[in-house]
Amino acid sequence: MSTWTLAYESFEPEEESLREALTSTGNGYFCTRGASEWAEAGDIHYPGTYMHGGFNRATTIMAGRPIVNEDLVNMPNWLVLKLRIEGEEPIALNNVDLLSYHHEYDIRNALLSRTIRFRDRQERETTLVSRRFVCMATPHDAAIEWTITAENWSGHVEILSGLDGRVTNSGVARYRQLESRHLVPVRTQTVAPDIISLVVHTRQSHIYVAEAARTRVYGENEPLAVDRFTQEFDGYIHQAVSFHVTEKQPVRVEKIVAFYSSRDNAISEPMVNAQQAVARAPTFEVALERHKGAWDDLWAVSDIVIPKDENVQRLIRFHISQVLQVCSPVTADLDAGVPARGLNGEAYRGHIFWDELYIYPFLNFRFPDITRELLMYRYRRLGMARALAKAEGHKGAMFPWQSGSDGTEETQVVHLNPKSGKWDPDFSHNQRHVNAAIFYNIWQYYMTTNDIDFMWDFGAEMLLCIARFWSSITHFNEDRQRYEIHGIMGPDEFHEALHGSDDHGVPNNAYTNLMVAWISEIALEVMDLVPQRRMQALRRKVGLKDEDIAKWKDMSGKMFAPFHDDGILSQFEGYEGLEEMDWEGYRAKYGNIQRLDRILKAEGDTPDRFKLAKQADTLMLWFLFDEEVLAELFKRLGYEYRADTRKRNIDYYERRTSHGSTLSYIVHADVESGVDPKLSWDRFKVALESDVNDIQGGTTKEGIHMGVMAGTLDLIQRGFLGTEIHGDFVSFDPKPIDELDGLSLTMLFRRTPFQVTRNGDELTVSVQLGGRADRLRVRVGGEEKELSAGESYTFRF
């Protein structure tokens, strides 16, 4: 099997639904998660296509009180194709015998194929080859092709080619008691003999969505004479296309679909443009060529070659393919954020969390324009973040933990515990650290691209507003002569409070406090980056006072960090006094203890009582920063940073983490890469396979894990290749991992494209021709080089 292919040869409805989740082909307009096309079997029917522009409002969960506020909305199913032979009921799983089955996802071209052979009740044997894609070149278009071969019969066939707007959001079992209908039928129409269309609008947000489909049938590339008959219901339309098939002579059905919404730019009206688009559309084959061409351009800058491990190679490419289907140049115009679960499923309803922290580094080094637009997504919601800060009594801007389409806080306030069946209160909105992540993301984008225009026009405003929020939530402890932050939650969501305390959130989360010390310093640096007159206007706009700046100066050297056990950073103040978990005991009793919180709560206990973490919290510091930056930070704060500080902290928390979020494997793989490369590689492989093997017991069907998928790509570049930015220099520090011998990838640093190839203990850097800039300053070990376009240099490491 090629490393460009994921293929399966057997068919089990339950597995199939996972494969469908994984083989989605979306691009921001569509995500074809539907599985209904070859046979509309009830047991594997998925609705179809999601729309997410970040344009709708989030679904607010209130126990027992469903509210229709759309965010991620399941779009009308455009895949509907059914096959009727001789006027019998349509072929479905329950009325045929499967003779063979082959399901294949072409990673390079995001093309999904299925070959099935079945015998029906009349002993007819038929082969059906299905191919489909959502076009990366012309992002309003999608296409599906069926090739039908009557193996041992001839006769009359009818294809039902439909558009179905009666879909619901019902892909996540635990949401099913909530309102799931988001589409209101508007209109169905037969436009031309071979074109049908459907219009719906979203219930709460009144966004009109139109789909049009053109269905044609071909013999040997010649259009076949067919009869057509259209049926329309409220929210549904199909065309029955009937024709004669002859034994052993393949017939091709092409269904070309266009999709427009009233939020699209440059349209008259969604239906007009959808109809026009399919009328003008080329054949399946020509459309596919264009689609492949667009992917060729993407792979030219994004492929990562790992010759020594075929499975790693395949999954890395698979992850690239998935990430680019959710965020790509064609989505940049859409004001769409990155939903935590991509566009592949309904979990978290499309809300935007902090996953950008794991996703941007891969994009920054290849597609900085995409990151820029995603940061603009945040910028457009800065006003809402400022209103949120004000409403909570803070200054500046406080971005919410779960951001809905207009940037309001959409975190649930209760949460269903499947272990106990109870709705527990949910305090996860206290995760203010998302504001540290957004700050870090903006700065990293700037460091990678040197995009001063963005910084002046948008970035600085966000950075200063966020820094102002942090200085406002921070208070000075006179006794300690240190700044403290109380009442928030760190990345470890298991600890909702200091055990025994009545206050929500924990006091002095080490990760947050140290991030804030860093943020305060960078905020001052940002002020120097912006010219004086512009800075004056910005200060007026942001409401920045001299005392804010003074406080940042002070905070940057006086944030409090808790320690215990002689140099272990305490996850939060008071952590030291918590009890140790009986990890072995719980593993023995429960097997998978990733969601230890649910287990403990179901037992009537609380995770607050223990030294445990759902996911990396304190260790985030070593994930986000070079060791020298951290050492400098410790020094500025007057804390000792020893040679073994990193290793001791990693070892300490490694033993106390349940990895209840797969993101945790990314962080641990990264921090271990410099300490224990073997363990690091193991962690990496768990993350790499987590969605393809659905290690969390079914969550992949609810959507891929965007942060983890992109995180594995970043692990290759930042973790294992040791890519770091030092001012104008990009540096590499490859880790001793044999599996990565021969690694080769393309990167972009400050507008200069280059290739890095690792062979043995040699690292070759080649600056490519045709970049926007043509000089690269690079450092490996102690050696520094400035390379021009066309130049290569081989370092030893």
Added chain:
Amino acid sequence: MSTWTLAYESFEPEEESLREALTSTGNGYFCTRGASEWAEAGDIHYPGTYMHGGFNRATTIMAGRPIVNEDLVNMPNWLVLKLRIEGEEPIALNNVDLLSYHHEYDIRNALLSRTIRFRDRQERETTLVSRRFVCMATPHDAAIEWTITAENWSGHVEILSGLDGRVTNSGVARYRQLESRHLVPVRTQTVAPDIISLVVHTRQSHIYVAEAARTRVYGENEPLAVDRFTQEFDGYIHQAVSFHVTEKQPVRVEKIVAFYSSRDNAISEPMVNAQQAVARAPTFEVALERHKGAWDDLWAVSDIVIPKDENVQRLIRFHISQVLQVCSPVTADLDAGVPARGLNGEAYRGHIFWDELYIYPFLNFRFPDITRELLMYRYRRLGMARALAKAEGHKGAMFPWQSGSDGTEETQVVHLNPKSGKWDPDFSHNQRHVNAAIFYNIWQYYMTTNDIDFMWDFGAEMLLCIARFWSSITHFNEDRQRYEIHGIMGPDEFHEALHGSDDHGVPNNAYTNLMVAWISEIALEVMDLVPQRRMQALRRKVGLKDEDIAKWKDMSGKMFAPFHDDGILSQFEGYEGLEEMDWEGYRAKYGNIQRLDRILKAEGDTPDRFKLAKQADTLMLWFLFDEEVLAELFKRLGYEYRADTRKRNIDYYERRTSHGSTLSYIVHADVESGVDPKLSWDRFKVALESDVNDIQGGTTKEGIHMGVMAGTLDLIQRGFLGTEIHGDFVSFDPKPIDELDGLSLTMLFRRTPFQVTRNGDELTVSVQLGGRADRLRVRVGGEEKELSAGESYTFRF
């Protein structure tokens, strides 16, 4: 009167409607053309507010067959405020005596004020001061304030504060037989005691529009106790706010309005966000301060100081203020093009013509980000332009003459001649030269900014597609061994065909043919600008063949240009044989003969028969190009360019142009500036005053002339200051116009901001600090300098 103020002291309903057109304050979201706020007098009632996102489809005129396809849509009137005293009928023009009237437009802050004093039928005298603005800082917001002083009475007062969605598009008299209703009422709602809201959707395009208004009444800055009563009808809501006023004690009414549409980014749903926005809005005064701050930032880069002529100074600032209300940083996100009549009126229904050619130069040198977004507006419609070319049998991309919201051709096919009352056929869609203008605009943007990113990602694709269209419409005349273009219309719309010929359009329009020679050369240059791999992808995307490139090479040296009278460029081939007009006779008979076409057609004659032009056609060449570029072009084509070629052609066409478009004055003022500065200055002043004095007999009420307004600004910089770009250098060649002594303005060239000041025969160039780049290469006469940030140099000229 300050040069920052336009003021009027008398009141005539007819003049008032012109002033309303001129004192509009819009910013892409709103354009407050409504005049109804102080007294809803039927005779001066204008609907209110326009929405134009380029997002709707154009209204297609078909004689007798109105079609509702919205483009520029009159938004619900948010200005509705009525005053009732002691329960009587609302104060209106027809039930009071006006005692005094003062109408003032604060140019700097786009703030409209009115002070009126009236005596009602009960002999009560009242002073009403009204101020209103649409916020440049928070572009969803607008505000109006009334200060009411009971001069000789005390008593009970009621203010009706409403939102009116029952408006129509009826601002252009000759469109009134067409469908004028574009809004469908959806919902009215009282949200909070002081907040009402209204939702409508557009009829054809299903765009939801919500407005919310918060009305508060203040005594001495203290909120006044008031009673409120809401009335709602279909598409209309108002709140009657009643309170007591005391003689001589002013009372202030503040109405803060927010406006959202379903096309806005970062919203939940228009009504939710509109209601939330007014609930959170500050007071009128605070909002006004923010608005002024945003304008301060705009003026800092856009003001043009002309100390010697107060009226010129005032009107130039007025034009800057108008241009920036239609295109500004806050409109950049909207996918909105520049309608020919701004957002001030309904003429041309918001369609996009070629006016960008006159508008961009002012923006390029100050706000290149705005031009970039306007070019992106075209880029998003490139697919439609390619489809249009294909439909007409051409290759590449053919942008339409009148571009509707999705980029389709929306030029009318019949046109009402008010002189004859007849519908004449309209061939103006043959103006393919819009494709030369767009090409020129992209290139000029690139030359001014050096924005290679735009060129690689978007610009080159458009340029190559347009060049391909031109090479496809061009055919080779074997006899002449020259390339020719037939069947198109030049900028002079009076000539629809060669007189006596049955073909539409004219053969070999000189302006077009020479532009195409230039375009062919630049297209080749563009191919060298784009790196090889990227170019390959682009060629695949655009479908560019080797033979296209070969043809460009050939065309660049072999386009045909017609001449007559020993060196006069014939406007088109065959022009030479046309008759001379009796200009004096027609002037004597008709007075204003700008629209000679309508006069001749009403006489049963045709303009095709004569040597005349509606507006500059051949002379466009000297408007768009430096003389040395033209001389080089002539040489490459094997045509002689003599020392007197420019002057002789200008003199020739100057005498044969009716200036039926005010754009013509811009072109003539520009080309004359180097030949006859006195005549040039006169032409400039006609253009400068054309809207403020409504010289075309009422057209200003149908909207301002964006091209002319921006054109006067560009005349100052490119015409009179002689600004030209030569590679990395910007050069100046000030014309001997005494009125411009002391001229000072700020420009931006390739990211370096600088100030230019003219004093006597000295020109001082000062590079400003804080630019994105900090070096400027500048040339005056033979002298070249490279200046760094903070440096000044004084040239003599």
